[in-house]
Amino acid sequence: MRYFIEIAYNGKNYFGWQRQPEQISVQQVLEEALSTLLRKQLKLTGAGRTDAGVHAKQLFAHFDFDVIEDLEALVYRLNSFLPKDISVKKFFKVKDDAHARFHATERAYKYIVILGKDPFLQDFSFQLHKTPDVILMNQAAELLLHHRDFQCFSRTNTDVKTYHCSIIKAQWEAKNNKLTFTIVADRFLRNMVRAIVGTLLDVGFGKTTIEEFSEILQSKNRENAGASAPAQGLFLTKVVYPDSIFLRN
DSSP, X not given: OEEEEEEEEOGGGSSOSSOOSSSOOHHHHHHHHHHHHHTSOXXXXXXXXXXXXXXXXXXXXXXXXXXXXXXXXXXXXXXXXSOTTEEEEEEEEEOTTOOTTTTOOEEEEEEEEEEXXXXXXXXXXXXXXXXXXXXXXXXXXXXXXXOOBOGGGSOTTOOOSOOBOOEEEEEEEEXXXXXXXXXXXXOOOTTHHHHHHHHHHHHHTTSSOHHHHHHHHHHTOGGGSOOOOOGGGEEEEEEEOOGGGBOOO
């Protein structure tokens, strides 16, 4: 039987989601814990792969196993076994062909910027001492909704068949000393959100004009875009699937 597992994690101590040859990853820790408790070597397939230091408030992965009688009990046992910075929320029974990555129809990220210095948020935000122009950044972000090819924001030498993504929301919100960028799309390229945030901040600080931002989008060249924003401010917040892949009791 195939299962989806819903998890959340603080990415500070991990080299991203995906297993790495010589670095600790969330996937490795979770696979080892689940394999130990279920007494079978298991492999997880994630909805995507977050970069080193990036956090996830919601991420799904799938695995195959015999029938698990008490999924709620397994959640409790697994959370007791895992380190404090990884949390299992729930298990779902899904159809045999359900795929955590390919069946996801929508993904949402948030990027947090704090204006000023806050020692309690240093691991969960990008802290700036100047205030960017949020109106200008939103004008530039609006252009993302009318574009499809985002090669200019993709990590170079990445193995993808297409750079096309459909962005349905890209917006900055300001509240007190906190700026939050929310972006929602059907899929994202590697490093794409951090590259977008870094380039939008260049717009906000007057380093890049709206016209130049549009030219960057058309260029398909990563070297023309701004530097990637730091990983610690980025959160994967939501992954959406069609109801048809889930099995109901």
